[in-house]
Amino acid sequence: MRILDGGLVTTVQDTGRYGHYHIGMPPSGAMDQFAHKVGNWLVGNDESDATLEMTYMGADVEFEDDAVFAVTGADMEPSLENEPIPTWTAVRAEAGDTLSFEFATEGARTYLAVAGGIDIEPVMGSRSTYTLIGIGGHEGRSLEAGDELPTGEPAGDADAMVGTSIDEADRPDYSTNEINVVMGLCDYRLTDEGRQRFLDADWKVSDEADRVGYRFEGPDITDMFEEREQPFGAGTDVTNVVDLGYPVGSIQMAGQPIILMRDAVTGGGYATVGTVVSPDRGALSQCRTHSTVDFNAVDVEEALEIRRERDDRLERIQNSL
Amino acid sequence: MSDRTITRQELPSPRYEYGGDDWVFVELDEAMSFDANFKAQAMTQEIRRNSLEGLIEVAPSNASYLIQFDPGVLHPDELIEELRSLEDEIDVSDYQWEARVFDIPVFYDDPWTHETLMDFRERHQDPDSTDLEYSAEINGFDSVEAFIDHHAGAPHMVTMIGFVPGLPFCFQMVPRDEQIEVPKYEQPRTATPSRAIGFGGAFTAIYPVPGAGGYQLYGRTPVEVLDVDQELSAFEESMVLPNPGDILNFRRIDREEYDSIREAVEDGSYEYNYDRVDFEPQAFFEDPRGYNAKLLEVLE
Numbered sequence: 001m002r003i004l005d006g007g008l009v010t011t012v013q014d015t016g017r018y019g020h021y022h023i024g025m026p027p028s029g030a031m032d033q034f035a036h037k038v039g040n041w042l043v044g045n046d047e048s049d050a051t052l053e054m055t056y057m058g059a060d061v062e063f064e065d066d067a068v069f070a071v072t073g074a075d076m077e078p079s080l081e082n083e084p085i086p087t088w089t090a091v092r093a094e095a096g097d098t099l100s101f102e103f104a105t106e107g108a109r110t111y112l113a114v115a116g117g118i119d120i121e122p123v124m125g126s127r128s129t130y131t132l133i134g135i136g137g138h139e140g141r142s143l144e145a146g147d148e149l150p151t152g153e154p155a156g157d158a159d160a161m162v163g164t165s166i167d168e169a170d171r172p173d174y175s176t177n178e179i180n181v182v183m184g185l186c187d188y189r190l191t192d193e194g195r196q197r198f199l200d201a202d203w204k205v206s207d208e209a210d211r212v213g214y215r216f217e218g219p220d221i222t223d224m225f226e227e228r229e230q231p232f233g234a235g236t237d238v239t240n241v242v243d244l245g246y247p248v249g250s251i252q253m254a255g256q257p258i259i260l261m262r263d264a265v266t267g268g269g270y271a272t273v274g275t276v277v278s279p280d281r282g283a284l285s286q287c288r289t290h291s292t293v294d295f296n297a298v299d300v301e302e303a304l305e306i307r308r309e310r311d312d313r314l315e316r317i318q319n320s321l
Numbered sequence: 322m323s324d325r326t327i328t329r330q331e332l333p334s335p336r337y338e339y340g341g342d343d344w345v346f347v348e349l350d351e352a353m354s355f356d357a358n359f360k361a362q363a364m365t366q367e368i369r370r371n372s373l374e375g376l377i378e379v380a381p382s383n384a385s386y387l388i389q390f391d392p393g394v395l396h397p398d399e400l401i402e403e404l405r406s407l408e409d410e411i412d413v414s415d416y417q418w419e420a421r422v423f424d425i426p427v428f429y430d431d432p433w434t435h436e437t438l439m440d441f442r443e444r445h446q447d448p449d450s451t452d453l454e455y456s457a458e459i460n461g462f463d464s465v466e467a468f469i470d471h472h473a474g475a476p477h478m479v480t481m482i483g484f485v486p487g488l489p490f491c492f493q494m495v496p497r498d499e500q501i502e503v504p505k506y507e508q509p510r511t512a513t514p515s516r517a518i519g520f521g522g523a524f525t526a527i528y529p530v531p532g533a534g535g536y537q538l539y540g541r542t543p544v545e546v547l548d549v550d551q552e553l554s555a556f557e558e559s560m561v562l563p564n565p566g567d568i569l570n571f572r573r574i575d576r577e578e579y580d581s582i583r584e585a586v587e588d589g590s591y592e593y594n595y596d597r598v599d600f601e602p603q604a605f606f607e608d609p610r611g612y613n614a615k616l617l618e619v620l621e
Contacts (some may be wrong), residue, residue, distance in 0.1 A: 021378035021389065022365070023561040024486040133486055133530060133549050140549075184338040185346050232497070233353030233383070233523035236504040242353045243490055243524060245380050245387030245483060247340035255508075267382055267483030267490075269505065269522060275341035303342035304392055311393065 001067070001114065003147040004060035004098065009210075012118050012137035012149070013053045016262065017126035026264040027248060028128035028136065031211060031285035032109050034172060035073035037314060039113030041321050042070035042090045042164055044156045049117030050127040052143070054110045058101025059143060061112065063093040067151065068115040068158040074107025074174060074286060089165040090158075107174030107286040115158035116151045130263060132212075161321075170317050174286045179276055180298045180306055185250060186241055186271040194224025198273065202292045203257065209289055211263040213252075216293070221253050225271070235269055243269040249276040261285060277303040279310035325496050327606040330354040335408060337401045342392050343377075345400055348385045353492065353523050357384035358480045359413040359602050362566050366418065367407055373400070381565045382481040383490060383524070417601045422476070422568045424594035424620045425527075428579040429453070429469045429540035433514045438538045444508040452537035456503045456520065469573060472501065472539065476570040476613055477525055479563045487529040487547030487561040491569055494605065494613055509535035516542050518571070525571075543574075543582040544593065553586065555593040562593075566600070570617055594620055 003010070013036065016029030030036030030053055037047040052059065058076045063069075071078045071087045078085050080099050085091050093099065104110065120127055120138060129137025138147055187195060203216040225238040233242045239253045245267045251257050254270040261281065276284060277298065287293055298306070336348040347364070350357040358381075365381040368388065375394030380387045390400055430453060442448040447455045457468035477491035493500060505521040510533060513519070517528045519536025526536055529547035546563065548556040555562060563569065574582070585591035596619035605612045 018377050018389075020486075021387070022380040022482060022565065023559065024483040024488055132532070133547065135549055182339050182341050185340060186348075231350075231352035232500075233492075233502070234351075235522040240505070240522070242351065242384045242522065243382065243481060243483075244348070244385045245346070245382040245481075247344035247346065247387060247389070249341050249344075265484050266380070267481060272346075275339070275344060277341045278343050300339040300342065300397060303339075304396075307342045307392060 001149045001151055002062040002064055003143045003145055003149070004062055005145055006143040006147070007054050007059040007101065008057040009055040010059040010143045011053050011129040011131070012050050012120065012143075013128045014050045014126055015048045017124050017128055017130070017136070020124060021245070021266055024266045025124070026130070026266055027262055028126065028130045028211075029262050030111065031262055032073055032111070032282040034279070034282050034310070034314065035109070035111045036113075038088065038166060038317055039070045039072040039111045040117070041318055042072070042088070042161060042166070043068050043113050043115040044154060044158050044161050045113060045115065045117050046155065049113070049152070050120070052112040052118065054101065054112065056108055057103050058110055060098060060100045062098050063095060065095050067093045068154070068162055069093060069099070070113050071110060072113070073110040074104040076101035076104045076110045086165065088171055090161040090163060092159070092162045108288050109285055114151050115154040115161070119150045119152035132263065164321055166317055166320065170313065172283070172286070176283065177287065177292060178294050178296050179280050179284050180303065181251070181274040181276050181295045182300055182303050183274040183297050185247070185273065185275065187273040189226055189239070189241070189271045190224050190273060191226050198224055199295055199297055203295065204292050205287050205289050206256070207289055211261055212265065213258045213260045214284060214287070216257045216259075218256070221256065239271050240269050241271050243267055244272075246272055247275050249278065249281045251275070259284060277306050279306055325610065327355055327496055327609050329606060330356040332356055332360065337404065339397055340387070342397070343389055345388045345390070345397055345404070346385065347387075347404060350384045353384050354497075355478070355492070355602070355606070356413060358478070358492065359416065360411065361386045362418065363411050363413055363416045364404070364407060367411060368404070371407070373403060380483070382483065383492070414603045417599055418566050419597055420567050420600040421563070421595050421597050422570065422616055422619050423563060425542055425544060425569045425571050426574040426578065426582055427473065427518055427540045427542050427571045428574055428576060429473070430465070431541040431579070434517050434538040434541050437510065437512055437514055437517070440512070441506070441510045444506050444510060446504060446507055453539055456501065456537050456539070459503065460501050469539070472525070473571045473573045476568050476616060479565055479567045479569060480524070482561065482563065482565055484526075485529060485532065489527055489546060489563050489569065491525040492523060493525070494568070494609055496609065503537050505535040506537070509533050513538070514541060516545065518542060543579045544586060544591065552589045553591060553593070555595070568600070568616060570620065596620065
């Protein structure tokens with residue numbers, strides 16, 4: 001597979017790199033795991049095979065050999081040899097064909113899964129790109145024109161998958177903006193009134209929203225905090241705590257709320273006040289810059305139920321293919 | 322001062338918190354202390370040893386720790402029950418671990434961090450001084466020289482690795498009233514040189530890669546704490562140099578030594594000076610100065 005144009009930001013991603021958080025290594029991996037997994041299943045891959053994650057504006061890709069592929073996630077109006085092709089569907093390409101994309105109209109991230117997966121050497125058990133220190137993926141960086149990506153041998157009969165699609169009803173709705181959050185971690189630092197204002201506010205996704213974190217614009221957060229004499233080692237600001245680990249999906253109050261995504265900084269000294277439930281981290285990654293997000297507080301049992309519903313849906317999709 | 326000891330801290334009951342559906346965060350104390358950190362080290366080591374099914378990440382931090390798990394295998398409340406019972410079994414006084422003691426040469430007041438901090442004066446509490454001058458003054462030192470002597474005068478425990486891969490948070494191994502404490506920048510910088518030595522709250526950090534940062538800047542080390550390609554011999558097992566629980570000894574060097582070490586690091590021939598010790602918290606608490614001196618003997 002040859003990259004003719006890298007688009008805005010296109011990286012190789014998979015289900016993630018785990019077990020290294022204690023040395024500051026975030027999981028990386030596809031931001032929208034739902035779209036990544038379904039894309040892989042549509043072409044007969046294992047869910048952990050590597051796909052391309054494209055942000056806002058897709059790449060132009062030339063298939064050097066015959067291939068079976070699927071495009072999932074945000075709709076970037078893909079076309080193969082200038083003919084529109086369906087999304088969430090397995091499609092055949094012939095050697096020499098070019099696949100291209102437009103700007104996403106709804107959602108922000110699109111996945112390109114190819115039968116056999118992107119076959120590059122894993123680093124610490126994953127092919128995910130982590131650009132900050134330049135590991136994984138293709139040379140640890142976003143793709144550029146001229147990059148050549150090898151694809152693996154398809155596990156089964158990929159041709160038999162061509163035309164396979166998933167029901168409209170099972171495709172995510174990327175226009176939703178309700179993000180479920182379990183409040184906690186250090187939310188004792190908020191006043192009751194501050195906690196309520198945090199939940200009631202409309203939070204706008206700022207320009208600084210990437211694989212590391214989503215920063216939000218909204219009301220001043222400083223006066224949501226309880227004044228106190230800071231404990232030893234924390235630092236002087238009301239939002240400071242003794243540096244601690246940040247869960248992926250947690251909301252750190254660093255001047256503005258920042259929700260940590262899959263290339264998260266793994267720890268630091270700002271108070272974290274809650275954590276987005278795991279399926280909604282994918283939904284959040286599809287929220288566009290300048291869109292408005294509404295945080296909905298749920299308890300841990302409700303969070304587990306949201307996760308079970310997502311898992312059931314994925315299982316149903318997998319069984320239907 | 323040889324009769325000084327580390328005053329033990331009584332820890333409150335831990336706070337167990339849910340991080341969404343798949344993380345549990347455990348705060349051992351709101352304040353930093355060796356008791357809180359050693360408990361976090363001991364708990365996370367014990368959790369790893371017990372290898373509970375469904376665990377994904379186990380990460381100690383300064384006065385807390387963090388666990389990620391698969392809730393399809395392990396319910397968060399079951400995990401918390403397990404942690405509570407471990408909690409009761411562990412006494413850090415009896416606990417010990419194998420640590421590595423590293424010699425970390427530092428060129429204090431170096432030209433690179435100086436240039437950076439001057440570029441960001443408007444984000445600083447005291448724009449008319451340098452970070453070293455400001456830190457020396459608010460901690461009651463007569464001079465920058467005396468402040469540097471103090472920072473390099475006793476080893477530092479790696480209490481947490483994080484923020485970015487390989488960044489050690491270090492807590493100096495001295496009694497509380499000798500600890501340095503400084504605020505972070507009023508607004509974080511957008512640039513920090515790699516290998517910069519920073520200080521915020523009660524922690525020294527070494528920045529592995531260039532990037533944003535809010536800690537006060539004191540110097541730069543010529544040695545790497547992150548070697549992604551694992552070319553230097555000390556990185557054979559991991560791309561990250563220290564682990565939580567290791568000990569760093571900052572040694573003041575001049576420009577000449579900085580340049581010669583840097584040259585060896587860049588051509589891949591640099592041999593880190595380090596050795597393994599069995600770290601015994603109780604012995605350290607009773608006589609930190611004597612115990613530190615004994616720890617540093619392995620570097621000779």
